[in-house]
Amino acid sequence: MKTTEFILTLLVVMGFYSVGWAQNHGHGHDHNAIKATEIQDHSIYHTMAEWTDHRGDVYELNDFKGNPLIVVMFYGNCVDVCPILIQDAWRLFREIDQSNKEHVRVLAVTFDPDNDSPAVLHAYADAQQLNIPGWHFMTGNRSGIRELAMMLGVEFRQTGNGNFEHSNLVTVIDTEGVVVERIEGLGQPVEEAGKLLNELVKTMEMQ
Amino acid sequence: MLVKQIINTLLASLLVFGVSQQIMAQTSEYEMDGMIFGMPEAEVFIEDYDGPPVVGEYFTQLPTLKPLDYEGNKHHEVRLDAMVQEIEVANGVRYRAWTFGGTVPGPTLHVKEGDRITFTMKNRSNEEVMITEPGKGGSPFMDQVAENNYMDAKPGVMPMPHSMDFHSGTVAKDDKWRTISPGESIKFDWIANYPGTYIYHCGTPSVLMHTAMGQHGVVVVSPKDGFPTDDKVDKEFVVVQSEYYLSKGSRDDLYRYDFEAAQTKQPSHVTFNGHQTILHDQPLEANAGERVRIHFSNNGPSLTSSFHVIGAIFDRVYYEGHPLNEMHGMQTVLLGASNSAVVEFIVPEEGSYILIDHEFADAEKGATGTLKAGPRKE
Amino acid sequence: MRIRININQVRSFLAVALGFIVVCTTVQAQPARIMIPQGSFHSVLPEVVGEPVGVDSFYIDQFPVTNDQFAEFLKENPRWRRSQIPTIYANNGYLKHWESDLIPGQNVEPNRPVTHISWFAANAYSEWNGGRLPTVKEWEFAAQAMDFNSKAEEDQFSYDLIGWYSSVNAIKPQEVGSTGIENKYGVKDMFGLIMEWAEDFKPPIGTDISLDCGTIGRMQENNSIYSYAQSLRYVTRMSFSASSTTGLLGFRVAYDLPVSNHLKSGSL
Numbered sequence: 001m002k003t004t005e006f007i008l009t010l011l012v013v014m015g016f017y018s019v020g021w022a023q024n025h026g027h028g029h030d031h032n033a034i035k036a037t038e039i040q041d042h043s044i045y046h047t048m049a050e051w052t053d054h055r056g057d058v059y060e061l062n063d064f065k066g067n068p069l070i071v072v073m074f075y076g077n078c079v080d081v082c083p084i085l086i087q088d089a090w091r092l093f094r095e096i097d098q099s100n101k102e103h104v105r106v107l108a109v110t111f112d113p114d115n116d117s118p119a120v121l122h123a124y125a126d127a128q129q130l131n132i133p134g135w136h137f138m139t140g141n142r143s144g145i146r147e148l149a150m151m152l153g154v155e156f157r158q159t160g161n162g163n164f165e166h167s168n169l170v171t172v173i174d175t176e177g178v179v180v181e182r183i184e185g186l187g188q189p190v191e192e193a194g195k196l197l198n199e200l201v202k203t204m205e206m207q
Numbered sequence: 208m209l210v211k212q213i214i215n216t217l218l219a220s221l222l223v224f225g226v227s228q229q230i231m232a233q234t235s236e237y238e239m240d241g242m243i244f245g246m247p248e249a250e251v252f253i254e255d256y257d258g259p260p261v262v263g264e265y266f267t268q269l270p271t272l273k274p275l276d277y278e279g280n281k282h283h284e285v286r287l288d289a290m291v292q293e294i295e296v297a298n299g300v301r302y303r304a305w306t307f308g309g310t311v312p313g314p315t316l317h318v319k320e321g322d323r324i325t326f327t328m329k330n331r332s333n334e335e336v337m338i339t340e341p342g343k344g345g346s347p348f349m350d351q352v353a354e355n356n357y358m359d360a361k362p363g364v365m366p367m368p369h370s371m372d373f374h375s376g377t378v379a380k381d382d383k384w385r386t387i388s389p390g391e392s393i394k395f396d397w398i399a400n401y402p403g404t405y406i407y408h409c410g411t412p413s414v415l416m417h418t419a420m421g422q423h424g425v426v427v428v429s430p431k432d433g434f435p436t437d438d439k440v441d442k443e444f445v446v447v448q449s450e451y452y453l454s455k456g457s458r459d460d461l462y463r464y465d466f467e468a469a470q471t472k473q474p475s476h477v478t479f480n481g482h483q484t485i486l487h488d489q490p491l492e493a494n495a496g497e498r499v500r501i502h503f504s505n506n507g508p509s510l511t512s513s514f515h516v517i518g519a520i521f522d523r524v525y526y527e528g529h530p531l532n533e534m535h536g537m538q539t540v541l542l543g544a545s546n547s548a549v550v551e552f553i554v555p556e557e558g559s560y561i562l563i564d565h566e567f568a569d570a571e572k573g574a575t576g577t578l579k580a581g582p583r584k585e
Numbered sequence: 586m587r588i589r590i591n592i593n594q595v596r597s598f599l600a601v602a603l604g605f606i607v608v609c610t611t612v613q614a615q616p617a618r619i620m621i622p623q624g625s626f627h628s629v630l631p632e633v634v635g636e637p638v639g640v641d642s643f644y645i646d647q648f649p650v651t652n653d654q655f656a657e658f659l660k661e662n663p664r665w666r667r668s669q670i671p672t673i674y675a676n677n678g679y680l681k682h683w684e685s686d687l688i689p690g691q692n693v694e695p696n697r698p699v700t701h702i703s704w705f706a707a708n709a710y711s712e713w714n715g716g717r718l719p720t721v722k723e724w725e726f727a728a729q730a731m732d733f734n735s736k737a738e739e740d741q742f743s744y745d746l747i748g749w750y751s752s753v754n755a756i757k758p759q760e761v762g763s764t765g766i767e768n769k770y771g772v773k774d775m776f777g778l779i780m781e782w783a784e785d786f787k788p789p790i791g792t793d794i795s796l797d798c799g800t801i802g803r804m805q806e807n808n809s810i811y812s813y814a815q816s817l818r819y820v821t822r823m824s825f826s827a828s829s830t831t832g833l834l835g836f837r838v839a840y841d842l843p844v845s846n847h848l849k850s851g852s853l
Contacts (some may be wrong), residue, residue, distance in 0.1 A: 008844065041672040045663075143712045146784055150704060150827035151673060157790040159632050160639050167789045251677050303752055333678065333755070333831040364755045366831035368824030388825045390676050412820045413813075422749060456752060457745075463752035465811070466744060 003008025039065075043177030044151045051109075054121035054137040061148075062177070067105050069173040069199035073154045075112035075164050076124050084186045085168050086128055092170060092183070094196025098200040106135045109148060111156050111164045113139045152179065174200050219473035223513035242377075242400040245321075248384045256329055256392070256559045259345030260288035260336055266314040266346035267357065269480040270444040270491060272502065273317050273347060275429055278320040285346075285573075287313065287371070287499065289422065290331040290337065293461070295561060297476055297483035297573065302453055302462040303363045304421035305409070307371075309338030310358055311481040312447045312506060313407070313424030314348040320431040321404040324376075326395060330369050334387035335362035357485050368411050373397060374545060375405035375426040386411045393423070403528035404445075404502040417422035418508040419452050419469050425504045425547075436523055436551055441497035443503035448514070448542075448574055449506040450474035470507045477569040479562060479576045486562065486576025493554050495583040500551045501562075502528065507544030513565040515539040516552060516578070525549040539565055554580045602625050616654065617647040618840060619770050626726045629815045630788065632720070640726040645719055646837035647772055648761040649779060650710065652683075653695035657685055658710045665706055675703035678830040698758050698779050698835040704827040707782045707836040718784040719839035721822070725815070728775035729767040743810035749777055750817050755833040782836040 039045045045062035052058050072089040089106055096104055108130075110116040116124070116139050125131040140148075149156060151170035156166035172181035173191050180200075181193045235245040247397040264284030265273045292309045295301045307313035307328075318324060339356050342347045352360070366389035376383065376397030383395045408414075409422035425447055452469040453462040453476065468475060479486045493499050505512040515538060524540055528549045540548045554560070557580050562572035621644070625637035632638060656729040659666050666686040667679055680701050684690025704718075711717050719727070764777035775781070825834070 039671070043671075043673065046671050046673055066594040143708060143717060147705065147708060150708075155786045155787050156786075157722075165632075165789050254673075255677065274640055294821060303754065305751075305840045333833075335756075364832060365751075365753060366833050386824045389831045390678055390829060391826070411824070416751065416817070456748065461752065463748050466747040466751075466813070558593055571719075 032041055040176045040178055042172065044179070045177035046146065047144065047147055047151070049140050049147060051138045051140040051144070052118050054118055054125045054131065056118050059136075059138070060156075064105050064107070065177055066175050067202070068102055068175055068197055068204070069171075070104065070106045070197070071109065071152065071171045071173060073108070073109050073111060073149060073152070073156070073166070073169070075110050075166075075205065076116045076120055077112065078166075079164065081168065081186065083128070085170070086184065088183070088188065088190070089170050090128075090130060092172075092190040092193055092197070095190050096197050096201070100198055101203055103201045104134060104135065104197055108135070108137045109145065110137070110139050111145060111158075111166060112162075113142060113145060113161070114173075153182065172196055172200075210357045211540035213562060220527065233405055239442075243398045244377060244400075246378050246383070246396045246398070249385065249393055251385070251387055251391055251393050254329065254392050256308065257317055257334075258329065258339065259288070259341070259343075259349055259519045260290060260329075261314050261346045261348045261465075262286035262309040263316065263346050265317040266308075266348040267317070268294075268310070268351035268447055269312060269315055270486075271351070272315060272390060272427060272445050274444055275317060275319050276361035277319075280323070280431075281321060283318060283322060283324045284327075285316065285324060286327045286329075287316075288329045288331045288336070289369040289371075290334070290336040290448055291365045291446070292336075292358075293361045293363045294358035294421075294481075295452055296358070296453070296478065296481060299436045300319050300383060300453065300462055300476070300483075301359075301460070302451075302464075303365060305367065305417060306421045307331070307367070307409075308348065309336065309360050309406070310352060311423075312449060313422070314346065315428065315445050316407075316426045317431050318399050318426065320399055322399045322428075324397055324399065326371070326373075326397065328371050328387075328394075329392040330387050330389050332369060333364060357489065358482060368419070369422065370410045371407060372410040373405065373426060375399055375401070375403065375406045375407070375428050377401075380410070381439050399426075399428040402428045402530065404428070404504050404549060405528075406504055406545045406547070408506070408508075415469055415508055416464060416466075418506075419450065420464055423447075423449065423506045423508075425502070425506070427502050427528070432530070434523075434525060434530045434549070435533070436498070436500075439498045440500045440551065442491075442493045443500045443502070444491050444516050445504075446479050446486070446562065446576065447481070447504045447506050448479055448512045448569075450508065450510055450569075451476040451478065474510070474569075474572060477510070477564065477572040477574040479574060483573035490559075490579040491562075491578035492579050492581070494581045495554050495556045496578075497584075498551055499554055499578070500524070500549060502547065502549050503540070503542070504547035505544060506541040509544055510569060511543045511544065511566065512569070512574070513539050514542060514548070514550070515563055516550075517561040517563055517564045518558070519552040519555065519560055521550045521552050523549075523551040554578070556580070600734055618644045619647050619724070619772050620644050620842075621727045621730065621770060621772070624726065624730075627727050627812070628722070629790045629819055630721075630790075631814055638722055638726075639676070640722050643719070643723055644716075644840040644842065645723070645727050645772055646839075649698035649835045649837045650707075651696055651761055651772060652689040652693055652699045655699040655710060656689060656695075656848055658713055661711065662713065665709055670706070673830070674705040674828060676828050676830055679703060679706070681830075692757075694760070696760050698761055698774075700758060700779060700832050700835045701830045702835065703830050704782050704786065706824070707827070708784075711836070711838045714838050716838040716840035718782055718836060721783045721786050721788060721819075723839055724775075724781065727768060727770075727772055729815075730770060730772075731771050740810050743814045745777055746814045747810070747817065750821070753833070755831070758833065758835070769787060779833050779835045780818075780821065780831075782789065782834065783822065784839075786825060787827075788823070792825070 045156050121137040125137045156164050170183040174180045267273045287307050290305050339353045341353045343345050368386045370386040372384045387393050405426045408415040439520045452465045454465040456463040521537045524534040524537045560578040562576040563570050625639045625643045628638045764774045766776050777833040
């Protein structure tokens with residue numbers, strides 16, 4: 001009988017701890033109130049750059065904190081490679097369970113802020129048939145774009161005729177902004193990353 | 208309600224943990240002809256390590272070799288960090304070398320055919336590292352160097368990218384031999400699939416520069432069934448030949464890398480065990496009638512070696528250190544850059560024997576050493 | 586009433602006025618920026634093999650950024666201080682040689698190039714200073730805008746540079762302006778002092794230039810000692826990661842045209 005009491009006390013204590021933990025990570029973030037100390041050491045949310053998406057909405061990256069992310073970098077004038085890369089992000093998005101999709105955000109960020117204005121990005125999204133909820137085709141300033149690329153490990157440089165040489169990468173980012181999966185190259189398998197995204201959505205619901 | 212929350216959290220974390228373990232456990236190791244291939248991907252990471260730069264029981268200073276005192280195979284966990292040391296390579300000639308472990312050549316590793324080695328290396332070229340204070344957990348090499356600092360090594364700083372290429376390992380070079388920047392560390396496994404005496408060296412471009420600057424050494428992989436002559440060997444040594452391309456710097460007394468000399472293969476010094484006179488100052492020792500085995504490696508970077516011991520004939524030469532590459536009665540062994548041989552000779556009588564690169568232009572630049580033989584022991 | 590003008594009074598007035606102007610200009614002078622007019626150069630990593638690489642005009646700092654200047658930036662931007670910077674932005678060597686968050690200290694003199702800073706910190710400073718990091722093309726173009734009187738002179742310069750790459754004692758960099766090396770526009774110390782960050786220091790490279798034993802050979806544009814030295818520099822620069830910090834790695838800022846004359850607050 002003593003053992004049962006002991007176990008029950010233990011469970012209650014654990015319960016209190018987990019409730020306390022859940023309250024600290026409250027729902028409904030006020031993004032302006034997120035301080036640097038609340039951001040994990042390896043999180044991309046340390047960047048303070050501003051972004052504008054294809055709908056004309058302005059964001060700071062940590063507006064997406066709390067949702068798992070798929071991030072891909074491309075540019076509009078890239079005619080052969082980038083469409084494949086964007087479709088790779090779409091294939092990964094399709095792997096996510098239907099009920100989980102609404103919790104995942106997809107950020108397609110341009111290398112080319114001079115050319116890829118929000119209007120241009122809007123036309124691009126329409127052409128790709130990816131002007132859908134949760135998807136953001138984003139532009140920003142030169143420094144912010146390069147900073148993001150450095151954090152993700154995407155290499156690119158501008159070539160003489162306004163084009164860009166670049167590496168191809170689809171990144172999965174967890175709710176804290178930490179990179180948890182990197183799919184390098186084009187046309188790569190996405191099942192494992194898809195499973196990971198489903199798991200990340202599950203951890204969201206636990207909080 | 209609380210209990211349900213707890214159980215759900217536990218289940219979810221278990222699931223995430225399980226999935227990630229599954230992804231990590233996917234190695235592609237396979238066996239073929241009794242050898243193991245398909246090592247897992249190398250890890251590159253940042254660690255806060257400031258302990259001894261050479262860790263592993265079987266790392267020793269030239270010309271010694273630690274005997275393998277175990278049955279069957281062993282899993283070695285070793286560390287060999289890259290760093291800068293100011294060293295003496297000949298009387299009055301000092302330069303700031305790029306090294307593994309602080310000496311040129313670097314420490315010698317002894318393992319057995321079939322052993323697995325988990326190797327860690329930190330690129331410490333951006334920090335000062337003392338090698339003459341044996342710390343806890345260091346290798347026999349560190350104790351030996353502290354006692355016998357014949358290169359008069361002093362710490363230096365020169366942040367450069369570096370990498371490691373073990374000729375004794377069979378792996379994908381773009382993964383395991385990859386370059387890491389100063390402050391980064393790399394960790395990977397390799398299997399000693401073949402016996403032999405193998406060079407290790409830095410593979411970062413310019414590989415001529417990195418090797419000539421001092422980043423090379425030797426791994427001895429002893430055959431799992433030994434050599435046919437094992438029972439007869441009385442003394443075993445490791446000797447490494449290498450070149451230096453140095454000229455006097457303009458600013459201070461230190462010498463520096465002479466790019467033009469290196470490109471045209473005109474070394475300033477050719478040495479045994481990294482120092483022009485060390486094998487005369489500290490000769491190898493044996494007695495008449497004893498059988499001496501030398502693991503001799505030509506680490507280059509660019510020249511050949513015609514290795515001979517004046518006064519002796521090699522009773523056996525196992526070319527490249529493989530027991531099946533057995534040759535008899537050779538006066539001289541020709542070794543290209545990164546070739547090696549296990550040579551054995553009987554010391555005929557009391558006296559002095561000179562180890563020499565019979566390409567005399569090299570010999571006169573320092574490619575000589577002494578073996579001092581005492582009287583016959585009954 | 587006639588007003589008599591004493592020549593001595595005029596002289597004194599002019600002397601004072603001159604002194605005043607000199608003091609004003611030196612006190613208010615900001616670090617000089619030099620215009621690099623457009624052109625092309627031979628790169629060991631050309632976009633099209635065999636062709637020179639073209640670069641548009643831009644401005645660049647005459648000297649690398651110093652400890653003092655970086656301290657100014659940190660005063661206004663606390664999140665980049667040593668005690669606050671997250672690991673994603675810099676490894677644990679970040680400003681480790683400084684006495685404290687804001688004070689370089691006795692050992693680290695103010696007029697030396699700031700080192701032990703990561704790419705992210707250099708990028709943030711550049712933005713704060715109204716500019717950006719130079720691209721590799723821009724940096725190399727500016728650095729290589731040097732006039733050699735003969736091939737022999739170019740070879741000797743390259744030979745010394747390779748010697749510097751292999752033998753410099755990186756415990757403490759020299760003072761800015763001390764190398765005596767300047768390009769034909771007056772930009773100083775692009776060689777011989779420190780390695781410098783570039784905006785795209787890690788260009789995407791194919792598997793044929795994969796930083797292995799053969800890389801230097803494949804990078805030889807024209808088989809000269811000069812391009813050999815260039816290859817070494819490219820390889821070293823490409824092997825860093827954005828959070829790397831070393832005692833021999835600093836930066837200078839580039840600026841798009843036109844340059845505004847507006848002095849930023851808190852600058853000298």
